[in-house]
Amino acid sequence: MKTSLAIPVTKTQSSRLSQTDFSNLVFGKTISDHMFVADYKNGEWTDLRIEPYAPLDLSPSNATLHYGQSIFEGLKAYRNDAGEILVFRADANWKRMNESAERMCMPSLPEEVFMDGLTQLVELDKDWVPSAKGASLYIRPFMFAMDEYIGVKPSDTYKFIIFTCPVGNYYSKPVSVKVETKFTRANEGGTGAAKTAGNYAASLYPALQAQKAGYDQLLWTDGKSHSKIEESGTMNVMFKINGKIITAPIDGGTILKGITRNSVIQLANDWNEELEERFLTVTELKEALEAGTLEEAFGTGTAATIAHIFKINIDGTDYILPEKSENAFSHRVLAALDGIKYGTEADPHEWIIKI
Numbered sequence: 001m002k003t004s005l006a007i008p009v010t011k012t013q014s015s016r017l018s019q020t021d022f023s024n025l026v027f028g029k030t031i032s033d034h035m036f037v038a039d040y041k042n043g044e045w046t047d048l049r050i051e052p053y054a055p056l057d058l059s060p061s062n063a064t065l066h067y068g069q070s071i072f073e074g075l076k077a078y079r080n081d082a083g084e085i086l087v088f089r090a091d092a093n094w095k096r097m098n099e100s101a102e103r104m105c106m107p108s109l110p111e112e113v114f115m116d117g118l119t120q121l122v123e124l125d126k127d128w129v130p131s132a133k134g135a136s137l138y139i140r141p142f143m144f145a146m147d148e149y150i151g152v153k154p155s156d157t158y159k160f161i162i163f164t165c166p167v168g169n170y171y172s173k174p175v176s177v178k179v180e181t182k183f184t185r186a187n188e189g190g191t192g193a194a195k196t197a198g199n200y201a202a203s204l205y206p207a208l209q210a211q212k213a214g215y216d217q218l219l220w221t222d223g224k225s226h227s228k229i230e231e232s233g234t235m236n237v238m239f240k241i242n243g244k245i246i247t248a249p250i251d252g253g254t255i256l257k258g259i260t261r262n263s264v265i266q267l268a269n270d271w272n273e274e275l276e277e278r279f280l281t282v283t284e285l286k287e288a289l290e291a292g293t294l295e296e297a298f299g300t301g302t303a304a305t306i307a308h309i310f311k312i313n314i315d316g317t318d319y320i321l322p323e324k325s326e327n328a329f330s331h332r333v334l335a336a337l338d339g340i341k342y343g344t345e346a347d348p349h350e351w352i353i354k355i
Helices: 063-067 090-103 111-124 197-212 259-270 282-291 329-341
Strands: 034-041 044-052 070-072 075-079 085-088 136-145 158-167 175-180 217-221 229-232 236-241 244-247 275-277 294-301 305-314 317-320 352-354
Touching: 034 111, 044 111, 063 136, 070 090, 070 197, 085 111, 085 329, 090 111, 090 136, 090 259, 111 136, 111 158, 175 197, 197 217, 236 259, 236 282, 236 329, 244 259, 259 275, 259 294, 259 305, 259 329, 282 294, 282 305, 282 317, 294 329, 305 329
Parallel strands: 175 217, 175 305, 244 275
Antiparallel strands: 034 044, 034 158, 070 136, 075 085, 075 136, 085 352, 136 158, 217 229, 229 236, 236 244, 236 294, 294 305, 305 317
């Protein structure tokens, strides 16, 4: 990909690459050598640079620490058989980040700042992109307030950073989930559709209780009645009942506009699969489980890609899903997405950016 911005680079003097065990990558624990940084001051993004990954110098009165103006994205880069680096749908992440920024009273990012910063950073740290099957380079762009001011108002200054980390699979096996009908992730009129840090902070306690009870994740329900399935903790969720794929709509403002979700829907349409974007009620889900008509349940997300769900708990009862055939939709769509991401299959929707 051609870039238009000349971004100054300060290279690290002590690379950690040779000390990294790429055969034993714990998701999010190993950070690559460099980061892209830009500062927002006086109404514009300035001082774009790439520098060694290092701790930040923050004031105790930093506005983010007190009032939570923080947004982020997540995407991945892959290495194909020819050794080339492929980034999946970065333009969609840029657009979604600006939607989050608008909701959180933060400045928008020009496309060239986001895309050029990302591509030049990945190019510099390309040796950090794993080559093993299922592994990738996770890319984390994020923005946060920088005002040194104790007062409830939008900040006037911000910092935008991108760093990367080599990762393996987020989930190494099918997951178990519990339908949450007490705690709430998001309500209409809230920030549920924004990828903001506070949404995740609010989810930690109920998710921890579910994990203590033996479940990997929650299935969140709507905040008003707790009768409709919305999404899971780290991913959107889809169900296949009687041959029809059902996934919650994103136009109500309570659900994240998942890029993997959108990609799966596009492939389902390409394959003429029957799909409905509507809320599945907890009652419908329970009835389908008891009747044996729930064929598949799976999460979709950048970290998880496609996470197969094998157990669902509703009101204290565990339901085990049937074994899926090799031709199951979730298997086929995972293989198709991996083929596009690793460059072994055609990319008809031009989702890939080659570094």
